């Protein structure tokens with residue numbers, strides 16, 4: 001009988017590693033998620049997807065990808081954190097979804 005490693009998080013060995021340099025550009029990423037960025041400069045305003053938002057409560061730093069909602073308190077340091085948060089993904093799942101997971105095949 002085969003043992004599914006995914007069933008046991010403690011024994012789970014991930015192949016590959018996160019590569020920050022592969023993360024998408026913050027502005028392009030947020031736009032791809034349908035987030036409209038208002039304003040200019042490093043910090044932009046946007047409608048928060050984490051609570052029913054009518055006026056833009058979400059502040060997004062387009063240089064780092066960081067986000068912070070002034071209304072519901074959602075926050076994170078980069079687009080990876082945002083992606084994990086929005087889709088309830090694990091760190092590795094979000095890395096892969098954003099193309100920032102570099103596979104190391106051990107050779």
Ligand SMILES: [Zn+2]
Nearest residue numbers: 048051069072
């Ligand atoms: Zn919010």
